[in-house]
Amino acid sequence: MHADNILRELKMLDPRHVRVLEARLDEVDVEIEGRVYCGVRPRRPFPYSYPEIVIFYRDEEELGMLRDYRKLDPRSRELLERVLRIIYFMPRVKKILGVRSAKGKYEWRVVTDKGPVTFYTWSRCIRLLRDGRLLIRDADGRVYMVEDPEKLDSKSRLYLSMMM
Amino acid sequence: MGGDEDDDGIKLYPSSGELPPPLRELLEEGEEVVAVARSDLVGDEYGEKHVVLTNKRLLVLNERLEYEVPLSKITMASLRSYINTCVMALDTDEGPKSVVVFTKARLKAFENLVSLINNLVVGKIPYSLLKRQLLKRVKAEAERKSSKAVLLRLLGLLKPIAPLLAATIVVAVAMRLVNLIPPYLMKILVDEVLTTRAHVEKLAQIALSLLAVNLVNTALGTLNGYLSTKLNVAVANRLRYKVFSKLQELSLSHYDRFTSGSLFSRVIDDVNRIQWFMTGSFNMIFINAAMIAFIGATLVTLNPWLTAIALLPIPIAILGSAIYRRLAARYYHRLWRRWSRIVSIVSDAINAAILVKSFGKEPTFREKFSESLEEYERAQMDVFKFEQEIWPAVGLAFTASNILVWWMGGLQVLSGAMSLGSLMAFTSYMWMFYTPVFSLLENVKSLQRAAVAANRIFEVLDLEPEVEERPHARDLELGGEVECENLWFTYDGVHYALKGVNLRIRAGERIGLVGPSGSGKTTLVKLLLHLYEPQVGTIRYDGVDVREIKSSSLKRQVAIVLQNPILLDTTIAENIMLGREDASPEEVIAAAKAARAHSFIMRLPEAYDTEVGSRGSRLSGGERARVALAAALLKNPKILILDEPTAALDALTEEEVTEELERLTKGRTTIIIAHRLSTLRFVDRVVVMDEGKIVEEGAHEELLRRGGLYKKLWEAQLKGLTRMSAAAVSEGYAR
CATH class of the missing domain: 2.30.29.30 (Pleckstrin-homology domain (PH domain)/Phosphotyrosine-binding domain (PTB))
Known part of the structure; x- marks a missing residue:
């Protein structure tokens, strides 16, 4: 596989030739190299490790890939991020108030950037990402992120280490 | 016999x-x-x-x-x-x-x-x-057979932590010795203070001494706990690390020889056994020996005659426990058998639930289960009855000797030959004496068990990697030419999987390897990757003996995708990046696209960051195959080996992947093992293997004309297809 070959395969898009026109929940209307596509869904191939990469899909068809969507013009970027925030909705844990075992599961009471929440997990629920961030997956399959476990207060850290 | x-x-x-x-x-x-x-x-x-x-x-x-x-x-x-x-x-x-x-x-x-x-x-x-x-093997085996040598070797392995071990023993012995002081203080208290009502100032002294002894004891106890915890972890981790790194060094042939379960249990269970021994029994040997010596000496000093009486029940107890062990095996084995029966019924009822339910066998199972429960209960009661027969008798021996000591001692106190304090101290020490004696007997048994475990560990540590890189092996940029000369290979030393294989592949040539199962195809490609060492023959890359090429250099340039590939328990992206650790995300996506994996990956919510589960269990067989193929393609290998790349794929994806393979393998030395001969339509040459030998070689048409094994294989597949399409047609008419 040679470098130039790859780029053709991937349909890499030049951010200067991409404009996001409108954002609706999980869809955008986007203009790519002069052509307008409606009902386009952006997807992140690496939601945790390279969140800046975005691939545009219309139904099953791949329209192209942005290596770094943050290089779009400010208006487009803002619109795209609005959609990404919905597709990749993920509360950030700010504080853990308590973890206790309840009916074979663990009950977590936490404060997130989206507000306080109580959720239940199985015992193996924490995933450590390469960069040190943590993901907590609850019994319903929802995921909560701990951006910087070291920066949490000591009590929260104690609860986390208990569950790891 | x-x-x-x-x-x-x-x-x-x-x-x-x-x-x-x-x-x-x-x-x-x-x-x-x-x-x-x-x-x-x-x-x-x-x-x-x-x-x-x-x-x-x-x-x-x-x-x-x-x-x-x-x-x-x-x-x-x-x-x-x-x-x-x-x-x-x-x-x-x-x-x-x-x-x-x-x-x-x-x-x-x-x-x-x-x-x-x-x-x-x-x-x-x-x-x-x-x-x-x-001769090397003979020597190693002889060493393993002598359990003294095994224990010495085990100690040698633990040399770096010898100071810790010594400190643990010293502290533990000191702690036990300090424990011996209070009865002696009691003797002084009784003889010199309480009975004589003199030396009142000594009462305070003794009370303070008791307090001091207690404080020292607590301090030593804490220190002892700290040291043994540290020792515990140090012993086990050292051994585990040694065994584990040995496993990484071993050739694949060793993995074939041990079942994976037995290797697993050597890293985990046997090391645990040694850990228990080193921390639970090893230092106890010294402690118990020291205790027996000290208490024994004290008892004799206090009263030699009473000491003789106190020793009487010990042989009875040893005899009793010997009888117990012999009989207990029967009772406990029966109990264990009953229990496994219960387990097996539950496991059948759960694992084969569909079978049980579809045949309406629930009542039978319920009945069987309740019968087994009753049998288990009976066995449990038998064990209880048996235990009641032995231990009370042994207990009686101790009580009798105790009473005898009080009686004889009492007579001596009354006659003034012995002080009351001495008698009290004597009985206290007497009970303290029994514990280390029996504990020492236990220690010897666990010493034997540890020697067995150590032996099993050394068996692994002694294995020598069979595929050894020569010291002067070098990096080689592969051109793509491969040559096998007279390869003979056996996994077990008995059945030869390859019997004199000669094969020459030109750079950039695409070879299809076909043949019935067990004909040696997979073995041949494993040898090409130098995962095994052939017993006879040579493999050469661009004319260089594979043993002269650095293994890292070879593995960087030769990629292999095995049938039913297993993935690591990490993300899809990292599994693909096994092919090249420094690959960019674009390259990962490109490789996945080439392997037709991209679209199923993108349908997963976490896409390339999805964790695949242990051995890749969260993906289907076809998905795993495509991820493994992507990893191989990411290497951009000079030589690509595919073992049934399309076996786990459905017909549609197979078609897509085959098309993609045709494009990807152009100008690249490629060996494709295939059962479905349709995958081979683009190869330059087909090599047919049977029973460890190459029996036919040539282009597809040529082989068909020749009418040998290839033609038979081809016709068998064709027949299957025609039968299917015939069935489809007749079904069409019926409608």
């Missing part, structure tokens, strides 16, 4: 004293005995024959020489196995010859012998090399 467990039926390089007598006269000048294997049958009767391999001949002895053949006349040795017996046979210049019959207890021994013979006659391995390897 069968002999004891240690008797493995074969002796390598026996010293002359161990040779069967008639043999000694038969040996010629310069003839050396390589191995003597003993059969356990003579015809259809139990008996013994010696099969002797020397560097020149193979001899069979039964009291006298029965058969002999020079090695130069043997073409190959083999084993045939039946229900209970096996026969060793030779192919010789004078035709086939069955040499000896033996029961399966000796199979291992004769497998070894056959492998040795074949190494010499088929492998043409120089005798001097073989001898060197074998």
